[in-house]
Amino acid sequence: MPRPLPVRGVVEGFYGPPWTPDARLGLIEFIAERAMNAYVYAPKSDPKHRDRWREPYDEHEAGHFHRLAERAASGGVRFGFAISPGLDIDYTHAGDRDTLLTKLVPLLDVGVDWFVLALDDIPPRPGLAVDQAGLASWLLDALRSRAVGARLTLVPTEYVGVRPTPYLRELAERLPAEIEDVMWTGATVCSPTIDAGQARSWADALGGRHPLLWDNYPVNDGTMERALHLGPYRGRPPELSDELAGVLCNPMLQPYASRVALATAADYLADPARYDPAESWARAITEVGGTHAAPLGALAAACEDGPLHAPEELQAHRIVTAIAAGTDGGDDAALAAARDHFTAVKQAAKAWADAPDDPLGCELEPWLRQGRAEAAAALAAVGLLEHLASAEPETDASLLHVFAVVFAWNAARAGDRTVFGPRFAVYPAVVQLADGSAGLDVGLAVSENRNAVDRLCRLALDAYRRRTERPRAGGLR
CATH class of the missing domain: 3.20.20.80 (Glycosidases)
Incomplete structure (x- = not known):
């Protein structure tokens, strides 16, 4: 019992x-x-x-x-x-x-x-x-x-x-x-x-x-x-x-x-x-965040993964999976969910501007800054997918959207904090081997290429590539 x-x-x-x-x-x-x-x-x-x-x-x-x-x-x-x-x-x-x-x-x-x-x-x-x-x-x-x-x-x-x-x-x-x-x-x-x-x-x-x-x-x-x-x-x-x-x-x-x-x-x-983990988590964010509970919750959803929680279970990864299941332009509902989710994380970066000495905000600042960069790249990718979803996207505008994605993505990848899942992470996965001696579980220890923003940017750029490879009626505009 x-x-x-x-x-x-x-x-x-x-x-x-x-x-x-x-x-x-x-x-x-x-x-x-x-x-x-x-x-x-x-x-x-x-x-x-x-x-x-x-x-x-x-x-x-x-x-x-x-x-x-x-x-x-x-x-x-x-x-x-x-x-x-x-x-x-x-x-x-x-x-x-x-x-x-x-x-x-x-x-x-x-x-x-x-x-x-x-x-x-x-x-x-x-x-x-x-x-x-x-x-x-x-x-x-x-x-x-x-x-x-x-x-x-x-x-x-x-x-x-x-x-x-x-x-x-x-x-x-x-x-x-x-x-x-x-x-x-x-x-x-x-x-x-x-x-x-x-x-x-x-x-x-x-x-x-x-x-x-x-x-x-x-x-x-x-x-x-x-x-x-x-x-x-x-x-x-x-x-x-x-x-x-x-x-x-x-x-x-x-x-x-x-x-x-x-x-x-x-x-x-x-x-x-x-x-109940979900109920307890929501209550904890409210209690710990106080007047900043909403931005804390947005960042927590982007930093929920770790030893106890796979990156693929992050809300951002679930949204990207739903977008990938749609057409080249993505699913409208999934794109709307992505815009809401990444906008909340981007806005969280300025939530503690009115409380510069708040110890919680000071601790979170490097991840809030990284979250803003990651969210900017994700939102650029969403913008490209939304643009491509139009019947005949205008070529020059498409190029502007593509540049917005690659520049924002490059900025996000230059950061040194993990938000929306790791690009490369190492955990201290020491285990007992069959004979009782110590060893390393490499599968648990090394985690790479599991960032949701990387997935979304690749998805958007792949959709653009496929669109530009199609024959266009009447030629390019």
């Missing part, structure tokens, strides 16, 4: 510039209002979280963590602090262990009682699981000697897949039962779908522990930075909720734009059985 997930929240766990303190505090308030109950601080590019983990946080930084913990507690959100020492820690060395504990004690002192030992994204080696389990066991005991209720979650080095491996077997055997939460990302890093059977398989590989899902959506770090993931949470059926200890969504580099997808995830996590 699907039930609300026990742990429902966000892990700020991406590579790239960490969020500002104000953005982080605002996010905690945002998720608390939507019945989420967990936030974990784990930005990979905070040097003192990972690369220079031995260095203590200064007084100013420690004060921010104190404020985070207070804000979280006031909203019923549990604040978790992650540290990622795996790049160079000596797991059994007393000095490194003491340094690790010393780093965490100031957090205990301000009331933080949930810690995450993140040992992901490091090279594998024989005996690694044994060393990691030993460190985790020691750390939990050390924390509980100072705070009885302290809780420790582990991010293992192997965190993708559905098959048992020697590493996972050793980890399950050596990890103390008190460390119940071990994180997992699904069958790959950014999993398009995750089902109950996969979660059960992973639990079996970990000695029966229900996984805590580190869900890499809507994250857009690394090779995904050119994209915004503004679509709803999907691909997680209701029955999955029974097999998980909880879900922590990894957000985008853009904290305010992330709220669209996170609001929909909150709806799923609170009530998986009744979750």
